[in-house]
Amino acid sequence: MVSQVPFKTLSELQRVGERTLPAGVREYVQGGSEEERTLRANRDAFGHYHLLPRVLVNVQEVRTDTELLGRKTPQPFFIAPTAYQTLVHPEGERAMARGAAANGVLHVVSTLSNFSLEDVSDAAPGGERWFQLYVHRDRHVTESLVRRAERAHYRALVLTVDVPVLGTRDRQEEADFHLDPSMPLGNLDPEVPPSRLGPLTQREHAEHRIDPSLTWEILGWLKERCGLPLLVKGILSPADARRALDEGASGVIVSNHGGRQLDGTPATLEALPGVARALGDEGEVYLDGGVRRGSDVLLALALGARGVGLGRPPLWALAAGGAEGVRRWAELLREEFGNALALTGCREVKDVGPGLLFQK
Ligand SMILES: Cc1cc2nc3c(=O)[nH]c(=O)nc-3n(C[C@H](O)[C@H](O)[C@H](O)COP(=O)(O)O)c2cc1C
Numbered sequence: 001m002v003s004q005v006p007f008k009t010l011s012e013l014q015r016v017g018e019r020t021l022p023a024g025v026r027e028y029v030q031g032g033s034e035e036e037r038t039l040r041a042n043r044d045a046f047g048h049y050h051l052l053p054r055v056l057v058n059v060q061e062v063r064t065d066t067e068l069l070g071r072k073t074p075q076p077f078f079i080a081p082t083a084y085q086t087l088v089h090p091e092g093e094r095a096m097a098r099g100a101a102a103n104g105v106l107h108v109v110s111t112l113s114n115f116s117l118e119d120v121s122d123a124a125p126g127g128e129r130w131f132q133l134y135v136h137r138d139r140h141v142t143e144s145l146v147r148r149a150e151r152a153h154y155r156a157l158v159l160t161v162d163v164p165v166l167g168t169r170d171r172q173e174e175a176d177f178h179l180d181p182s183m184p185l186g187n188l189d190p191e192v193p194p195s196r197l198g199p200l201t202q203r204e205h206a207e208h209r210i211d212p213s214l215t216w217e218i219l220g221w222l223k224e225r226c227g228l229p230l231l232v233k234g235i236l237s238p239a240d241a242r243r244a245l246d247e248g249a250s251g252v253i254v255s256n257h258g259g260r261q262l263d264g265t266p267a268t269l270e271a272l273p274g275v276a277r278a279l280g281d282e283g284e285v286y287l288d289g290g291v292r293r294g295s296d297v298l299l300a301l302a303l304g305a306r307g308v309g310l311g312r313p314p315l316w317a318l319a320a321g322g323a324e325g326v327r328r329w330a331e332l333l334r335e336e337f338g339n340a341l342a343l344t345g346c347r348e349v350k351d352v353g354p355g356l357l358f359q360k
Helices: 010-020 024-030 037-047 092-101 117-123 137-151 170-174 203-205 217-225 237-248 268-279 294-302 311-345
Strands: 066-068 071-073 077-079 105-110 129-133 157-160 229-233 251-254 284-288 307-310
Touching: 010 311, 037 268, 066 307, 077 311, 092 105, 092 117, 092 311, 105 117, 105 137, 117 129, 117 137, 117 229, 129 268, 137 217, 170 307, 217 229, 229 237, 229 284, 237 251, 237 268, 251 268, 268 294, 268 307, 294 307, 294 311
Parallel strands: 077 105, 077 307, 105 129, 129 157, 157 229, 229 251, 251 284, 284 307
Antiparallel strands: 066 071
């Protein structure tokens, strides 16, 4: 359903998006793992910190732009990678790309996209994109993927490391969520025969592709084959964050996969300060998980993130209004972020720091 009237608020986009998702797909998108403690914690953590506004600062002109991995961007948030977007909208990743590019929003494209990474680029040629990599059991497949991403002008590789195996996803199991084995996966040949005929669970679909034997050796292997900067996504431990840098990464994304992998991990916002301290200014720190509003973006930046990713919100926007829904979502979020800057007495992103945090 595409609304004729522009969506007025982010909450409205979320409500309409959630309602529009087909049953089954809704459980797949919304759900977390096991009892969903981590899923809830991600969101709740934004209520555990408070912002302390400074007043009587001239905020007539407020700028939301910043740099992510050295490239200018109009806002410090990006679209986190999410798989199989044609489940949400027939134009899937291509519509997501168009909506993102309309506001200059960085779009991270998943290995498990329905459209190929080249098709996604062609849908919005001027757009800024990073490629999210799941390392395939067959390294030739991985090598070809990263070379294709570089050729198609993706600006970074995001190596996801928190899915050696899939988390236990009760909600989608109970909803009997299955994937059609004939669903196109534009980045991967249909080379791996499905383990059986008929619809597959997500576990069956993903696990026979993703390599569970991966170790730190993969970072050097990728750096030898690809000139793009590398971010490691799915880091919670400060020691792992340091190791990622030592092995050649430019930074990390503090993430627990939106509460979909190990249940019981800390909220990403709570893990962020430790990781930011461990890296200092030697590497860039990003965060995703539970970010919904402009003030959330500000809080994450105050706690040490250079930028934040959002996973479910752009999917709700895509479901609610296709490319136009995504465009409107990004516009609203940027406006809110600008508003939060002004209300805390910041004129630009550089003014955001730990001084904005309320200490009892
Ligand atoms: C439906 C769905 C599919 C996802 N697919 C991927 C994926 O293919 N690759 C990946 O690295 N992360 C994937 N993620 C995780 C997101 O990139 C991100 O870490 C998470 O959604 C952030 O939490 P949020 O949804 O609360 O913003 C997925 C998340 C969701 C909700």
